[in-house]
Amino acid sequence: MVKFLLNQSATVIDQIDPNTTVLDYLREHLYRTGTKEGCASGDCGACTVVIAEAEGDKLTYRSANACITAVGSLHGKQLITAEDLKHNNQLHPVQQTMVDCDGSQCGFCTPGFIMSMFALRKNSQTSDPHKTIESLGGNLCRCTGYRPIVDAAEKMYEVPCEDHFSRSEKKVVEALNTINKEQPEVALSNAGKHFFSPASVADLANLLLEYPQAKLLAGGTDLCLEFTQFLRDAEVLIYTGRVRDMAQVKLTDQYLELGAAVTYSQSKDALVDLYPDLHELIERLGSLQIRNQGTIAGNVGNASPIGDMPPVLIALNAQLLLRKGEQTRLVAVEDYFVKYKVTVLQTSEFIEKIIIPRPEAQQLFRTYKISKRLEDDISATCGAFSLQIDQGKVSDIRIAFGGMAEIPKRAQHCERAILNQPWNKQTIELAASELAKDFTPITDFRASAEYRLSVSQNMLHRLFLELEQPTIQPVRITQYA
Ligand SMILES: Cc1cc2nc3c(=O)[nH]c(=O)nc-3n(C[C@H](O)[C@H](O)[C@H](O)COP(=O)(O)OP(=O)(O)OC[C@H]3O[C@@H](n4cnc5c(N)ncnc54)[C@H](O)[C@@H]3O)c2cc1C
Ligand code: FES
Ligand code: FES
Incomplete structure (x- = not known):
């Protein structure tokens, strides 16, 4: 059973297909039709609802796309829809x-x-x-x-x-805390389909051993499209969002560790503190609704060649802690992807956390995303560059691209042309030409093969110009006047 607050009303869902989205639940089960369906794929925002969660004695309100949010993920949260805003016959x-x-x-x-x-x-x-x-x-x-x-x-x-939400905040926090305390086991079963929402990493690991065919559900911003766009339901869903141990952001002397259930919104500050250039990339990754739900582990787990975070993680030499039952192993993100949508992940194995090294004292990092629209658009290509320059020579370099091959991958010829070379225009020109040996991109509706290669080569020139002349500031259209 799944328990949550629909505005202020304690609500229990028991008999429902676990693949049901919050949007379908609202519109087709409750006939609350104020929340609209435009695209059913997270793109238009017509279905935006607000999900509040208790954090300490306060509520955190986050917008979410109801069309790609699984109903089971509401457990222990408050769901607020457009109908709830009017109060005492007065508009909010x-x-x-x-x-x-x-x-x-x-x-x-x-x-x-x-x-x-x-x-x-x-x-x-x-x-x-x-x-x-x-x-x-x-x-x-x-x-x-x-x-x-x-x-x-x-x-x-x-x-x-x-407003009436602030006035009832204390009561809502208490009610949510009670739900979360009283029911550690959360599950839905209907017509042979199951949804599980474990609270610990050990329970998650055991469930995956018991149901090796299960689909892991984090934010659902990729997975739920399977239900809404391809009408492919999952027989067993295991939700990671309540696993306490995987909800942690931990900064150690050497690493930033992100639990696999941590969303972009929850990890942004920590990531940007270490690597300020990630600010723009993260703000251009999907929309705020997507970042409020989506996780970096889901981005890696989805293994799309055009995911934005894999090239970044590869360039930063990040690692994944993978777990199967009680066994764990560390795999470099670079070695995780095998071929199109195929990874080294074994049956019943999952990503427990992502481990990102802190920057070295001299480390420089830049990332560039190329997409048709600035906001809420998937990359045609995305490049990430991490390097160290010592007395005018490049002493360390890692370059990775998404959208240039069937998997996110390093540009090794290009790196070789730069490593131990003087950091100058000639080196960059040679390295740019070497990129053609690293990648044979495809033409699709996002970009042609020629454009992909050419724009990636231009990223190297841009990197050089930005590092040589730090006063050159790229125009950030996100900074609206
Ligand atoms: C409108 C829209 C815009 C988007 N824009 C972008 C964009 O700009 N850039 C971009 O990169 N992506 C974008 N995406 C894709 C998506 O939001 C991201 O890939 C996101 O990071 C997925 O995370 P999630 O938590 O929602 O994953 P889910 O959808 O929950 O899961 C995705 C996959 O990862 C697997 N998975 C989840 N957790 C784990 C785990 N712990 N271990 C192993 N496997 C796991 C799932 O089983 C599933 O196969 C967009 C999506 C939408 C709908
Ligand atoms: S209906 Fe378009 S984002 Fe949900
Ligand atoms: S789509 Fe008609 S008012 Fe916005």
């Missing part, structure tokens, strides 16, 4: 400012925008244009135009944040 201040700013026309996208704005308002006291754009980047509107919506998202700060 976020809704009222949207009306005042004429931020809605056909209205189809509006509940999704409102929920993204609501999460933003609950998490911040003052307007910040960057955060506004970040929060709305995963919501599409085909008729209003974004100006009035952005205006509303900035104007909503003129009304005090105190």
Whole structure:
């Protein structure tokens, strides 16, 4: 059974297909049709809901795409939908400012925008244009135009944040803590399909031994597309989001360790502290809704050649702690991918944590993502570069690309052309030409083979220019005026 709060009402789900998404549950089981379905693939934001979780004596509100959130993952959380915002027959201040700013026309996208704005308002006291754009980047509107919506998202700060959610926060935290304490075993079974939500890594490992055919579900931002786009249901789902030991972000003297259930939103600060250049990449990875749910372990586990984090992790020489039953082994991310969508992961084995070395004193790191749209778009190619320059010579270099081969992989010819060479334009030109030996990219709807190779070569030139002339600042369109 799965227990959660639907707004303030304790709700139990028992008999339901475990592949059901929160969107289908809301619309088809509860007839709460305020949450809309646009794309059913996490792209448009029409289905945005807010999921609140108790952290200490406070609630953390996060926007999420209901269309790719499995219903079982709601256990111990509060689900808030557009219907819950109005109170005592009065619109919520976020809704009222949207009306005042004429931020809605056909209205189809509006509940999704409102929920993204609501999460933003609950998490911040003052307007910040960057955060506004970040929060709305995963919501599409085909008729209003974004100006009035952005205006509303900035104007909503003129009304005090105190609302019926703040007034009931203490009560909600208590109720969520009670649910989480009283029911360590969480499971759903229906018509031969099962959902398990273990609380410890040992239980997760045992479940995977018992059900070797099970699919691991982390944020579901890749996996749930199997249900909604390809109509391929999983017989057994094992959710990692409640595994305490895998929810940790730990910084040691040598490493940053990210448990496999840690989301992008939860790991961003720690990653950016160590490698500031990751800031832009992470903010351009999916949308805020995707980053609130998605995990780096899921990005690696999905083994897509165009995932953004594998090239970064390979360039940073990160490792994966893999576990099967009680056995664990360390595998370099570089060695994890075998061929298209095939990895070294054995049956019943899983990623327990990701171990990223702290930067060396002289280490330089850059990463560049090339996609058609700036926000919420998958890469055509993504390059990651880690190097050390000692007295004008390159003493260490690791370069990795996504989108250039059937797996994310190192550019070894290119690296060889740079290692122990003077850091100058000639070296970069030779290294760029060597890239053609490392990769034979394909042409698809994201980019042609020629473009992929050429833009990757240009990344090397950009790296050189940025490191040579640190005053050159690339235009970051995410910094809206
Ligand atoms: C709209 C949209 C935009 C996106 N944009 C981007 C983008 O810009 N860049 C990008 O790289 N990706 C993008 N993605 C893809 C996706 O969000 C990422 O790959 C994300 O990191 C997946 O993480 P998850 O936790 O949601 O994984 P899930 O969907 O839960 O799982 C993905 C796969 O990994 C496996 N898995 C999960 N956890 C483990 C584990 N602990 N051990 C072993 N296997 C595991 C699952 O079984 C599954 O096969 C986007 C997706 C959507 C829907
Ligand atoms: S319906 Fe489009 S993001 Fe969910
Ligand atoms: S108001 Fe019509 S899609 Fe946004």
